[in-house]
Amino acid sequence: MKIGVVYYSATGTTATLAQAVAAGVRTIQGAAAVPLEIMGTDIEEGRYKNEQLLQQLDACNGIVFGSPTFMGSVAAPFKAFMDATSERYGTRAWAGKVAAGFTIGGSPSGDQLNTLQTLNVFACQHGMLWVGLDLPGGWDAHGRNRLGALSGLVAQQTEDGKVHHLDRLTAMYLGERVARIGAVGAIRQDSSPQCIGQA
Numbered sequence: 001m002k003i004g005v006v007y008y009s010a011t012g013t014t015a016t017l018a019q020a021v022a023a024g025v026r027t028i029q030g031a032a033a034v035p036l037e038i039m040g041t042d043i044e045e046g047r048y049k050n051e052q053l054l055q056q057l058d059a060c061n062g063i064v065f066g067s068p069t070f071m072g073s074v075a076a077p078f079k080a081f082m083d084a085t086s087e088r089y090g091t092r093a094w095a096g097k098v099a100a101g102f103t104i105g106g107s108p109s110g111d112q113l114n115t116l117q118t119l120n121v122f123a124c125q126h127g128m129l130w131v132g133l134d135l136p137g138g139w140d141a142h143g144r145n146r147l148g149a150l151s152g153l154v155a156q157q158t159e160d161g162k163v164h165h166l167d168r169l170t171a172m173y174l175g176e177r178v179a180r181i182g183a184v185g186a187i188r189q190d191s192s193p194q195c196i197g198q199a
C-alpha cells in the first residue's frame with residue numbers, strides 16, 4: 001500500500017511537514033510513503049509538465065497534498081500541478097483513493113483554511129475520499145493540532161522560519177491516519193453511472 005505525499009515548498013517548511021507526513025505513513029505496517037516535490041522548473045509557460053510524477057501518483061492508493069499558503073490560497077506552482085491533473089479527472093484515475101491535505105502560513109490564521117478547502121475541492125473533483133484530522137484542537141494530550149483545524153493540518157511557521165515541533169507531530173499523525181484508513185481498503189469506485197435507470 002503506497003501513500004503519495006505531493007507538495008510544493010519555497011523555503012522548506014512545507015517540505016519538513018511532508019517528510020513528517022511520510023514518516024507517519026511508514027509507522028503503519030505494510031504502508032510505503034512516496035514523497036514527491038513539485039518543482040517550479042517543471043512549469044513551462046504556466047503549465048506543469050512532469051508526467052513521471054503524475055504516474056507515480058497514479059500508482060498510489062492514497063495521496064496527501066501539501067502547499068504553503070500564499071496570498072490566502074495554494075502556491076502558484078501547486079495550482080499548476082492541480083491543473084495538470086485534468087486528464088485524470090476525465091478518466092477518473094484517482095477516484096476512490098484516500099486524500100488529505102496540509103498547509104503552513106506565517107500567521108496563525110493567515111487564511112490557511114482556504115488553502116485546505118482548495119485541496120479538498122480538488123480531491124473531490126477527482127472523486128477521492130477526503131480524510132480530515134480527528135485531533136480536537138486544544139484537547140489533545142500531546143498538544144497536537146495546536147491551531148485546531150479539522151479538515152486537515154494547518155501549521156504556522158515559527159519566528160525563525162522553521163516548523164513548530166507540535167505541527168511536525170500533527171503531520172506525522174495525519175500520515176499515520178491516512179495510511180491506516182487507506183489500509184482498510186483501496187476503495188475503487190466504478191466510474192460508470194450504475195444507478196441510472198434504476199429509479
Ligand SMILES: Cc1cc2nc3c(=O)[nH]c(=O)nc-3n(C[C@H](O)[C@H](O)[C@H](O)COP(=O)(O)O)c2cc1C
Nearest residue numbers: 009010011012013014068070071072105106107110
Ligand atoms: C508570496 C507569499 C505569500 C504568502 N501569503 C501568506 C498568507 O496568505 N498567509 C500566511 O499565513 N502566510 C503567508 N505567507 C507565508 C508562508 O506561507 C510561510 O512562510 C510558509 O512557511 C512558506 O512555506 P515554505 O517554507 O514551504 O515555502 C506568504 C509567503 C509568501 C512568500
